[in-house]
Amino acid sequence: MKTNFSKVLFSFIAFVLIFSTFSFGASANGGKQSQIQMTELPLAEIFGDIELSSKRPTSVIVELKAESIVEAKQKGKKQTKAALKTERGKVINELKKSVKNADVNREYDYVFSGFSVELAANEIIKLAAIPGVKAVYPNVHYTADVISAEEIPQEAFSPEMMNSAPFIGSDEAWEAGFTGEGVTVAVIDTGVDYTHPDLVHAFDDYKGYDFVDDDTDPQEGAGQYHGTHVSGTVAANGAIKGVAPNATLLGYRVLGANGGTTEDVVAGIELAVQDGADVMNLSLGNSLNNPDWATSIALDWAMAEGVVAVTSNGNAGPNNWTVGSPGTSRDAISVGATRLPYKVYTSEISTTEGVEYPSAKVMGFPSDEQLLSLNEGEYEFVYVGLGAESDFEGKDLNGKIALISRGDFAFVDKAQNAKDAGAVGAIIFNNVAGEQPDVPGMAVPTIKTTLADGQKLLAELEAGNDEISFNIAFNKDVDETMADFSSRGPVTHTWMIKPDVSAPGVNIVSTFPGEGYAALQGTSMSSPHVAGAAALLLQKNPEWETENVKAALMNTAVDVIDPATGEGYAHNTQGAGSIRLVEALNTTTLVAPGSHSFGKFVKDSGKQVEKQSFEIKNLSNERKNYSFDVEFAGTPEGIKVTTSKNLKVQPGKSQQVNFNVQVDTSKMEPGYYEGSITVSDGKQTIEVPSILFVGEPDYPRVTGAFMDKESEGNYFVGAYLPGGAEVLEYDLYVFNPNGSIGGFVDTLGSFENAPVPYHEFEWDGTVQNGIDLPNGDWVLAVYVEKEGVTEYKAYLVTKE
Known part of the structure; x- marks a missing residue:
């Protein structure tokens, strides 16, 4: 496969210049030298590795040099919708002159200045050359993913199931008079069933907007439920109560049955700000660990305009660097997922006497009662392969145990399929050596074993x-823990700690379209807990800026302890910790920002110094004397932090604290270091999470791969590259059918200097000697070299 030279060339020049006219001198015959002046025509910056040589229709987001209304306002300038419309019109007119088929879709002016447009990818260079264009961004796909969803039958439902809001202190806040009254929360999601009896109180005549169908009815689409569930966690007030039961809701449908794109998400953010929302919740995301530029800009300016933006951190944990946008945003509050306190059980399984299964452990279960009910007798067990829906066809599982192999798709889907087939339990055995993870909230009681025991x-x-038969017994109680699926930071390029905070996200019971209820899990469920908490804080402190709300939640969060180590989870797993509403409402000090990343220290040897600062706000009516202590885990010799020993702050006043971080790289091993800044007034102690890197961070060089069919004999193959390659x-x-990797087929392509955040190339569907590759599942392995680090990862793809 030969490298697409024009693509590589254009990808390079898109960041620099489109062309120059060259200067030549003629003096060989002694005549007068003529001179032609060189002229450089600058291009707008093009983000992402767009296939600039392709004729494929491509949707992009265009940012203009003209500042948005909010950006101009924050900079002390004046900007108007009319002026921006004129500027957009000039660019759009020039675009339509130079590009025949350019379809402009959405236009933005409030928190983002620009428009979305679909055009052939090979015409994007012309777009980038138009005066007034600042940047071009890919129109990224978003989803509203959950780890599992189970609708609860009416006869099985009880209000006590909604126990996550009381856990973070909501009921105590309600008793103190804080219920979200007078605060408006925008839910930017899949829409919302505003007719649900627990939600109808939260909506006025104007309910929001549907950007999928382009109308003023944000009712959730058929088969969708995500936005209704999120809305209930924020503001349900009926059989269950959300965190802010008296808040007003606005719904913005930006995700359809197959998800949505940046252009609608940005439009939803913009309209929510214009509609007067005080808080917005975005329980949506994608897999790219990179600031999603257009969405990030919109969220940053929404926060600057006074709207608290809360977003889920993603469900791709437990490894580091798995956070996806918009959880990667600089200013929005990104939220990780915790599991509420639970009981641990031991498990033994028995078949024929003398056959032992020492690896049998509880993987997950819907309730303690259902798990223990497996002790009541003997059951027939039936092998159903990978546990796909089709694997149950023609088999009687009613009242039986499904024996399932790991592989192909999620554990929770296997358990749900078993339940749908009538099984009362499941055993999932590994398909490789080693132990499988625990998965809370499975649809049926599920036992896990090793491959050997399977x-x-x-x-x-x-x-x-x-x-x-089963012998399941109570072992111990476990306090709040981080969910394995919760995505971890840091964020590439900014190296920020993410999530900012955490909140319950496992088996969260909330509203379901119609009059129902469902238990869902995912960081999508954690985020609305924080959005509701923000509403209560704003009810008590209507004059607070967004950074105050964020600081209050971070400063008062509690450390989540890893039961495996007895120590707190890493900063990039839990952020500042799990939120606690009463403490946030009653705090007398705010420290902002609530976390610090000192970035990279990459000197080969010697000392490198970085300056940082934070602000202390004394909310009390008395003068406070603050002391500071900075400590990094293991007290490494090469890190030295200098700051004030103490500081007096008058009541109701704020003061900046400056400090220097000095790293002597000659005394440090390359790697990741975390610590904390402790701020104390003698009564209240605030821990500010802090991290730094010595040397180039160990972010993953590749996080995914794809193979998409464009037309017969024309495919796009690519990979997600957080740092380029x-x-x-x-x-x-x-x-192989058993899930293993078979023999090598061919190298489809080799490239150099691929930019962030993803790379793709055209492929004709053939392999060695021009043989057409048969349709079906294949393994695409991606080799990457970046900053002296190599990775080789394999992904399952399908050729159609």
Whole structure:
């Protein structure tokens, strides 16, 4: 496969210049030298690795040099909608002159200045050359993902199921008179069923906007439920109560059945600000760990305009660097997911006497009662392969146990399929050596085993021994923990700590379209807890700026302890900790920002100094004397922080605190270091999470791969690259039916200097000697070199 030279060339020049006219001198015959002046025509910056040589229709977001209304306002300038319309008109007119088929869709002016447009990718260079264009961004796809969803039958529902709001202190806040009254929360999501009896009180005549169908009815689409569930966690007030039960809601439908794109998300943010929202919740995201430029700009200016923006951190944990946008935003409050306190059980399974299964452990369960009910007798167990819906066809699972192999799709989907087939429990065995993770909230009680024990169970079935019994017993109580699925930081490029805070996100019961209720889990469920908390803080402190709300939540969060170590989870797992409403409402000091990243210290040797600062706000009616202490884990010799020993701040006043961080790289091993800044007034102590890197951070060089069919014999193959790549190669392997990787097929492409955040190239669907690759599942392995670090990761793709 030859490298697409024009693509590589244009990807490079898109960041610099489009062309120059060259200067030549003629003096060989001694005649007068003529001179032609060189002229450089600058381009707007083009973000993302867009296939600039392709004729494929491509949707992009265009940012103008003319500042948005809010940006100009924050800079002390005056900007008007009319002036921006004129500036946009000039650019759009020039675009339509130079590009025949350019379809402008959305136009923005309030928190983002620009428009969205669809045009052939090879025409984007012309767009970037138009005067007045500042930047061009990819129109990224967003989803409203949850880890699992289970609708609760009316006869099984009880109000006590909504226990997450009281856990963070909502009921105590209500008793103190803070219920969100007078505060408006915008839910930017899949729409909302505003007719639900627990939500109808929260909506006025104007309910929001539907950007999917372009009308003023944000009713959730058929088969969708995400936005209704999120809305209930914020402001339900009926059979269950949300965190802010008297808040007003506005719904903005930006995600349809297949998700949505940046152009509608930005439009939703912009309209929510214009409609007067005080808080906005975005329980949506994508997998790119990189500031999603257009959305990030909109969120940053929404925060500057006084709207508290809260967003989910993502469900791609537990590894570091898995946070996706808009959780990567600089200013919005990004939220990780915790699991409420729970009980731990031991598990034994028995078939034929003498056959032992020492690896059997509880993976997850819907309730303690259902788990313990497995002790009540013997059950027939049935092997259903990978546990897909089709694997249950023609098999009687009613009242039985489903034996399932790991592989292909999520554990929670396997358990849900087992429940739908009538099974009362499931056993999932690994398909490789080692132990599988725990997955809270499974649809049926589920036991996990190793591959070896799974093969024993299969052998038992082969021998005709299909009866199994369980011995499940209580072991211990576990306090609040971080959910394994919750995405971790840091953020690439900014190196910021994310999430900012955490909140309950496992088995969260809330409203479901119609008159129902459902238990969902994901950081999508954590985020609205924080949005509701922000509403209560604004009710008590209507004059607060957004940074005060964020600081109050971060400063008063409690450390979440990892039961495996007995110590707090890493900063990039939990942020500042799990939110606590009463403490946030009653705080007398604010420290902002609520976390610090000192970035990279990359000197080969010697000392590097970075300056930082934070602001202390004394909310009390008395003068306070603050002391400071900075400590990094392990007290490494090469890190030195200098700051004030103490500081007096008058009541109701604020003061800036400056400090220097000095790192002697000659005394430090490369890597990630975390610490904390402790601020104390003698009564209240605030821990400010802090991190830094010595050397180039260890972010993943590749986070995903894809193979998309454009037309017959025309495919787009690519990879997600958070930091770009100096060397990039795509290798194709056989995917075996048992889930393993088979033989090498061909190298589809090799490239150099691929930019962030993703790379793609055209492929004709053939491999060695021009053979057409058969349709089906294949393994696409991506080799990346960047900053002296290499990675080789394999992904399952489908050729259609």
